[in-house]
Amino acid sequence: MLGSEIRIYLAGPDVFLPDASQIAATKKTLCAQYGFTGVFPLDADLDITGMSPHEAAYAISGANENLIRACQVLIANMTPFRGPSADVGTAYEMGFARALGLKVFAYTNDPRSFRVRTVAAAGEGGEGTDAEGLTIEPWGLMDNLMLPGGVVASGGTVFVGHPASDVAFTDLAAFELCLKAIRRG
Amino acid sequence: MLGSEIRIYLAGPDVFLPDASQIAATKKTLCAQYGFTGVFPLDADLDITGMSPHEAAYAISGANENLIRACQVLIANMTPFRGPSADVGTAYEMGFARALGLKVFAYTNDPRSFRVRTVAAAGEGGEGTDAEGLTIEPWGLMDNLMLPGGVVASGGTVFVGHPASDVAFTDLAAFELCLKAIRRG
Numbered sequence: 001m002l003g004s005e006i007r008i009y010l011a012g013p014d015v016f017l018p019d020a021s022q023i024a025a026t027k028k029t030l031c032a033q034y035g036f037t038g039v040f041p042l043d044a045d046l047d048i049t050g051m052s053p054h055e056a057a058y059a060i061s062g063a064n065e066n067l068i069r070a071c072q073v074l075i076a077n078m079t080p081f082r083g084p085s086a087d088v089g090t091a092y093e094m095g096f097a098r099a100l101g102l103k104v105f106a107y108t109n110d111p112r113s114f115r116v117r118t119v120a121a122a123g124e125g126g127e128g129t130d131a132e133g134l135t136i137e138p139w140g141l142m143d144n145l146m147l148p149g150g151v152v153a154s155g156g157t158v159f160v161g162h163p164a165s166d167v168a169f170t171d172l173a174a175f176e177l178c179l180k181a182i183r184r185g
Numbered sequence: 186m187l188g189s190e191i192r193i194y195l196a197g198p199d200v201f202l203p204d205a206s207q208i209a210a211t212k213k214t215l216c217a218q219y220g221f222t223g224v225f226p227l228d229a230d231l232d233i234t235g236m237s238p239h240e241a242a243y244a245i246s247g248a249n250e251n252l253i254r255a256c257q258v259l260i261a262n263m264t265p266f267r268g269p270s271a272d273v274g275t276a277y278e279m280g281f282a283r284a285l286g287l288k289v290f291a292y293t294n295d296p297r298s299f300r301v302r303t304v305a306a307a308g309e310g311g312e313g314t315d316a317e318g319l320t321i322e323p324w325g326l327m328d329n330l331m332l333p334g335g336v337v338a339s340g341g342t343v344f345v346g347h348p349a350s351d352v353a354f355t356d357l358a359a360f361e362l363c364l365k366a367i368r369r370g
Binding site for chain 2: 013054081085097100121130134138149152
């Protein structure tokens with residue numbers, strides 16, 4: 001794929017970082033360097049003044065869905081968020097994009113497998129289960145099989161970064177591997 | 186909606202329970218009592234013999250996506266799973282179903298708000314942030330706004346159950362509220 005007509009939705013828990021707008025700007029600059037237009041979840045020109053919290057949340061959700069509908073590619077930051085798995089909002093958006101036929105790429109800045117992370121977070125019980133007796137996925141993937149499964153089925157790739165853990169949410173080396181792959185087409 | 190031609194995909198971490206097939210059977214029986222056909226993620230007639238773990242995982246992922254494509258409604262078990270949020274595979278499937286135009290319903294058997302659960306799991310930092318400085322959503326919803334946002338936009342509802350915590354993954358009272366709502370149309 002080539003050209004600035006390629007719009008890439010930048011999914012991830014980046015929106016929850018204290019410097020979310022800085023990360024958004026940096027990711028967009030990187031997208032532009034590869035000839036793409038980066039679209040950040042907070043880009044919708046949305047005025048939530050006077051709305052109730054629920055109304056505001058639903059307006060943001062709808063705006064994000066519409067931003068994804070206007071993109072051709074999605075790059076998901078699957079770095080684990082408050083548990084062994086990716087942020088659920090990111091997972092939702094990956095599924096949403098996949099169903100619409102977008103090409104979905106992903107990266108995680110935690111190089112441990114989903115199995116290893118789950119054991120670390122939820123303990124180990126009997127054969128293939130955590131301390132609560134819930135199955136631990138044995139596939140050797142980076143998260144619940146639906147996420148990398150959707151990525152691969154869409155023609156994308158999951159890239160794994162190895163930054164220091166204190167910059168797991170901000171390091172963009174693996175993000176840039178996604179951009180390189182998208183440019184190769 | 187009426188009639189057994191309504192197929193409902195039963196998304197949730199139920200697949201990870203030790204008695205997953207029992208839960209599947211019970212949910213399908215309930216669906217049938219309301220005139221619907223329940224479709225469980227493990228229903229695909231899939232032979233993964235001889236596949237590598239990655240191949241098997243991708244085959245299951247693709248089979249689940251195809252099962253959702255053949256349904257008109259999805260009911261998601263959003264009960265928190267290994268952290269303050271829903272299972273990410275469930276979140277992915279909610280987004281997938283929403284983009285395809287399915288009606289999406291959800292239930293959670295943890296009546297605490299997402300904010301309260303996040304503080305319990307990730308601590309409280311400054312104004313509206315957790316102990317790591319990451320934003321805590323202030324919307325008063327039951328999970329990341331994309332999940333209830335997608336449900337409501339699709340015409341569905343999020344129902345909240347109040348079972349004892351030791352049956353949070355198996356109690357089906359809130360699941361049955363979804364079925365009643367679907368039958369009302």
